[in-house]
Each structure stands twice: as C-alpha cells, then as structure tokens.
Amino acid sequence: MPDLHLVSLTAVGAVLGLDAVSFPQAMLSRPIVASTIGGAMVGDPVAGLLAGAALELVALETLPVGASRYPEWGSASIVGGALLGSYGETAPGGLSVTLFAAIATAWIGGWTMVQMRGLNGLMARRFRVAINAGSSTAVVGLQFAGLLADLLRGGLLTLTALLVFEPLMHATLGVWGASPRYSRAVSIGVAASVASGAVWKLFRGTAGARWYLLCGLALGLVVMTFL
C-alpha cells in the first residue's frame, strides 16, 4: 500500500474512530459507510461497499449502549474497505481475510476504547477539585482532552491494523487454496448468520414483530429469486 494511502487512511480512520462515541455520532463510523469510504480511498468503492455490507451484518448485533463494551467499527471498517479495495472484490479469499482483519481490529478497537475511558476517568480524578470548584478551564479542558485522546486512538489503531494486516493479507492470498466461490459463500454466510441471530434477539420482545419479520422474509426471498 503506498505511503500516501497509509497517511490518508490513518487520518480518516482517526476521524471515524472519533465518530463512534466522541464526536459527532453521525454514524459515519458504521461499517457500511466507513468501509465504502475506505474502498473509495484506494480506488474501489464497490469492493468497499461489499466489505461494508458484510461487516454491517455482523455489526447489527452490537448496539452502542452506554457503558457496555462493544467492538469499535469505525476505524476497523476503514481498514476492511481499504484492504478489499486494494485487492479487488473478486480476489480469491479476499473477503474472508478482509472480514477477519476488520473484526479483529474492531475487537482490539473496543478494548482501546475501554482503556481510553479509563484514561478519561484518571484525568477526571486529577481535575476533581477544579471541577468541584466550577472551573470552566477544567470542565472544557477535560472534554477536549478526551476528544484528542480518542482521535489519536483511532488514528493509531488504523495505522497499526493496516501495517499488520496488509502484508498478512498479501501473504495469505498468495497461498489461498480454497475455492473462491465457497470462500465468498462462507464469509457472507457467517456474517448473515450473525445478523439473523441479532435481528431475532432485537425484535422478539416487541408484540407482533416476529410476524412482520416473517412477512418481510417471504417478500425478500421472492424478490431475491427474481434478481
């Protein structure tokens, strides 16, 4: 991957990592958006969209609820989109390795978010006296320090993931032995399985929702056969 791509992807990864929680939570960090952007940045938005759709299926399961711990999809999806975009969506095994790399990055990203929240807590304790005295410098400073820390976290995560997974993907695809057709089917099948389990868990508690789901499923399967 050229250095220029590495720098620009790191910068965008930082911004999208920031979007997940700190600013502005406009869901630019959702896989379907971030991965498409990653693909577009290396010249293949369609491959980015494919990786994004697959990751979005997986991400349906994790809701960013308050203090819960969940994977951080923003920076991870930029990495996923850029990896698949670099090799093209038809590269045998490309989608499998991309999904593996992106989900692993999202997992590590979730861990870094927990660490960053710990750091924010540490800073809050340090500024405790000033905050309790109503110091605007402390309140505003703590907020911007958190923003900056999250930006750096997202950037570092993106850069590290690209530096680790790009050569790994190159090496793996060079010796890929499984059928390209089955590789793609396994990757998408795994993502769709996670999504269908998530959808069931999400809506089963709502009265009547399971009937809406079944009606939609019937309609979707009919349309799918004609496409």
Added chain:
Amino acid sequence: MTAQRRTTPTAPQASHAAPHSPPTLPVIIRVQIAIRLFMIQSAWNYELLLGNGVGFCIEPALRRLPGGKGGVAYREALARESQYFNAHPYLAAVAVGALARAELDGAQPARIERFRTALCGPLGSVGDRLVWAGWLPFCSLLALAAYGLGAGPVAVLLLFLGLYNAGHVGLRAWGLSVGWRNGMRVASALAVPVLREGPAHLARAAALVAGIALPLALGRAIGPGRAVLGGVVLIVALMGTLAARLPAWLQGWRLALGVLAIWIAYSLATYTVVR
C-alpha cells in the same frame, strides 16, 4: 452569595416575556450549546459518565448568570452540572435544555440536583430503545436492503446517512428546545407518543425491513457463490437460530471471527496439501 442570587426571582439577563413563556436565550448561545451537544460524550468515563459533558454543554448558558463567567453563581452551577450523569447522548439534549433553564430561572440547588438525578433513568432507557434498538437498526437494514436491490456506493451512503441523521439531528434539536421551553416541568413533555410508542412501532418496521434486507443483501454479496445460494440460505437460517440462543458473553462477532480463522487455516492447509 448564593442566597442573594436565589432571592432574585429571575436571572437578570434572561428576560421573561410572560410568566409562563420561556425566557429568551440568545441565538449564539443556543448554537454554542447545540454544537457542544455533539461532543457531549468526549470525556465519557466510568465515574462521571456523561456528567462532565453536561456541564460542558450548559456552560455557555451559565455565563448569563449574575456575576457572569467566573462569578460565584456561575462556578456553583457549573460544579453542580458537571457531576455524575447518565442518559442517552441524543436525549441528553432534553436534560441540557431543562437544566440550563432551571439554573437561569434561579431554582434552588437542592431541587436542581434532585431533578437532575430523576432525569437520568428515563432519558437513558427511552433513548436506548428509540435510537440504538430502533432507529439505528432500521436505517442500517434499509441501507442493506438498498444494497441488496443493487444500489451503488453513493446511493447507499446517502440513504443511510441522510435518513439516520435527519432523525439524529432532529431529536437533539427537539430535545434542547423542549428542555429549555419546559425547564423543570419537562417530564410532561416527555410523554409524547413518539417517545412512548415510537420504539415499538420502529421495532416492527425494522423487523419487516430486516426480513426483506437479509436475503437481498445475502444474494448480492455472495457474488460468484450464487450457485450455492440455496444451501447458504438454509445454513444461515439454521445458524441464525443457534446464534439467537448464544449466551450473552459468546457474542456472534466472536463466533464469526473464530469461523473465519478456521476457514483461512483450512484454505492455507488445502494449498499446502495440493502443492
């Protein structure tokens, strides 16, 4: 000094048009608060949660307290508003508006603190159900359905971001406005049908879209694997049923990571054997 402020019925710089109409807040301050609301979670931590963020968002309004920025009233209010607080980040706008109004109206500190505590629960649970478990999956599934129907990258992104953020920004703007307008009487304003019944309606709509989106997205994404699509649909149905019964700690994404790792290892082993 505090007592002196509390004897003043209205904050001097927040002019009241009528007893029950809200005092005016200059547009520039509203804009400052609105922008800061997008950053309300930047210092989120396990001790104060959103607390510092609430103080940060209210701060521009507090400058209008007697004594101005740095005055005793300002410092007391800022300290009070920067303590522990928990809510959904979008609906926290309601709390920010209501608390800013309460502070500028000169409400008793003890009442403000009780009110602040009471707001946490409802604003958290309603927001989680309405946005995280309703609006977000709905928009996400609609984007996946568009993808499955053959939409290109730009169309999918515009659909998802446009629709999601219309709701997102609208909710924040409504929250700030309704909070400021109602102040400490905001509880009655939270009984609007959108907040009470919206999550259930959204869940049903999202369930319908999910049913349509999953096979369509699967059909397009599988690409050259389409020859085995029927088998994959059956496997997905079976695996999805199992995934729905997974214990909470064994989340689907962990399982997906494991299956992909095994598949990659299998592929590398196949290459070695064939060679």
